[in-house]
Amino acid sequence: MPELPEVEVLVRHLAPLLKNKTIQHVHINRERVLAGTPPQKLRKALRGATFESLARRGKYLRFELRAANQAVTLPLLGHLGMTGRMYLLPSNSPLPKHAAVVLDLGSENFVFEDTRYFGKFTLDTTALDELGPEPLGPEFTPENLTSALKRSSQPIKVKLLDQCVVAGVGNIYASEALFLACISPSRQSNTLRLPQVHRLCGAIKKVLVEAINRGSTVPLNLSGNGTRDGLFYYGSAPGASASLEERLRVYDREGKPCFTCGTPILRVIQAARSTFYCPQCQRAARASSEVKHRSRKSLA
DNA sequence: CACCATGTTCCTTG
DNA sequence: CCAAGGAACATGGT
Numbered sequence: 001m002p003e004l005p006e007v008e009v010l011v012r013h014l015a016p017l018l019k020n021k022t023i024q025h026v027h028i029n030r031e032r033v034l035a036g037t038p039p040q041k042l043r044k045a046l047r048g049a050t051f052e053s054l055a056r057r058g059k060y061l062r063f064e065l066r067a068a069n070q071a072v073t074l075p076l077l078g079h080l081g082m083t084g085r086m087y088l089l090p091s092n093s094p095l096p097k098h099a100a101v102v103l104d105l106g107s108e109n110f111v112f113e114d115t116r117y118f119g120k121f122t123l124d125t126t127a128l129d130e131l132g133p134e135p136l137g138p139e140f141t142p143e144n145l146t147s148a149l150k151r152s153s154q155p156i157k158v159k160l161l162d163q164c165v166v167a168g169v170g171n172i173y174a175s176e177a178l179f180l181a182c183i184s185p186s187r188q189s190n191t192l193r194l195p196q197v198h199r200l201c202g203a204i205k206k207v208l209v210e211a212i213n214r215g216s217t218v219p220l221n222l223s224g225n226g227t228r229d230g231l232f233y234y235g236s237a238p239g240a241s242a243s244l245e246e247r248l249r250v251y252d253r254e255g256k257p258c259f260t261c262g263t264p265i266l267r268v269i270q271a272a273r274s275t276f277y278c279p280q281c282q283r284a285a286r287a288s289s290e291v292k293h294r295s296r297k298s299l300a
Numbered sequence: 301c302a303c304c305a306t307g308t309t310c311c312t313t314g
Numbered sequence: 315c316c317a318a319g320g321a322a323c324a325t326g327g328t
Contacts (some may be wrong), residue, residue, distance in 0.1 A: 003306055032323090059307080082307055083325080098325080116324045118307060127308095154318070161307085170306055251306090272320060274304085 002080045004059055004135070004168030005211035010086065011056040013222060017088055018051040018063075018110065025104035033100045033114060035122040045074055045123060046103065058131045058167030061086070077125045081118030087111055087222045131167040135204050140166060142198040149189040149197065156192065156200075157185035158271045169204060172251045173211070175276045177203040179250045184284040185268070185275045191285065214247060250276040 002010070026043045028034065034042060049065040052073055056062070061078035078086065089095070089109045095102060096113045101121045103110040112121050120127075132148065133139035148165045149156070159165055160174040169177070178185050180203035183196055192200070249259055253276060254267035263280040 006306075079307085082305070115326070116305090116307095118323070120308095152317085158318090163308085172306055271318085273307095 002059065003170035003173055005208055007056050007059050007061060007080065008212050009215055010222065011054055011061055014086065015054040018054060020050060021105045022050045023047060023103045024106055027102040027104065030100040030117050032117050033119055033121045035120045035124055037123045042123060049074065057128055058163055059170070060128060075125050077120065077122050077127065078112065079120040081114060081116065081120070083116045084112065084114040084119035130164060132164045133166060135166045135168055135208055140201065142194060142201045145201055146194060146197045149192060152189040154189055155186045155270055156183060156189050157275050159189040166204065171273050172248065173207050175251045176207040176249055179277060179282060180206060182281055184282045185270065185277050186284060250278060252276065
């Protein structure tokens with residue numbers, strides 16, 4: 001599932017390819033991804049409309065379309081869920097089995113493919129209102145992150161997946177950022193001190209920027225066809241085929257040695273998701289019970 | 301068959 | 315009402 005870096009790479013890739021293309025027909029194969037937008041409404045809104053711009057917000061793609069002879073633009077929101085992909089295909093290419101929505105652009109199709117159909121393709125943009133700051137934007141500061149964390153006793157790893165806290169961090173980069181910041185994933189959010197939050201902020205930015213610069217974490221197959229190369233293909237580019245292990249410091253490295261200290265990486269389950277961390281580099285802070293015990297001792 | 305998966309949302313429980 | 319935990323969603327890979 002694409003986290004922020006892959007969405008960013010995809011948006012940069014698609015924006016110039018879609019610009020000024022006009023939608024001839026709208027094919028909806030899975031209403032579930034419309035997130036409440038009536039199919040007729042989507043067809044009516046998109047048919048004849050032209051792509052004007054595309055931007056990312058968190059893990060969302062926000063398309064701006066202009067209907068023929070209209071002054072106003074229409075926002076269209078996309079989300080890749082766990083398995084979503086978006087790409088252009090020549091009109092004569094076969095559509096994938098799980099094509100949820102297909103926009104006919106004349107000589108090519110813009111395909112939203114999503115095997116598990118957890119993704120979204122909708123005119124309803126209200127989801128954006130709930131999002132916290134962009135991690136690579138000016139609002140994402142240690143001070144703001146501290147205030148977002150201060151009233152939560154949830155483990156910090158779980159809290160980082162909350163899109164209200166910071167928009168775009170997912171399961172991979174939550175583990176990665178905590179490793180870089182040397183913070184235990186089980187540390188209670190509201191017990192982090194400013195220096196640690198400072199480190200965490202920097203670590204989040206660093207792992208995201210690294211991944212964006214790398215192209216993506218998992219090779220994105222933007223052609224929709226693993227055997228084809230060409231314009232829309234990232235995955236097979238030379239140097240882009242490094243395995244997860246070569247790109248990530250702890251994620252999916254259970255039992256393998258920490259790159260810093262050699263201690264085997266652990267995997268635990270938090271909020272029903274896997275977390276990976278180094279128990280040596282990311283030691284939990286001294287438990288409060290231990291602190292109490294000590295003070296009781298010194299009193300005695 | 302078992303378990304796992306880059307996400308979000310809904311339901312239940314306390 | 316709120317926070318937290320877990321199941322559900324749907325499909326495929328190992």
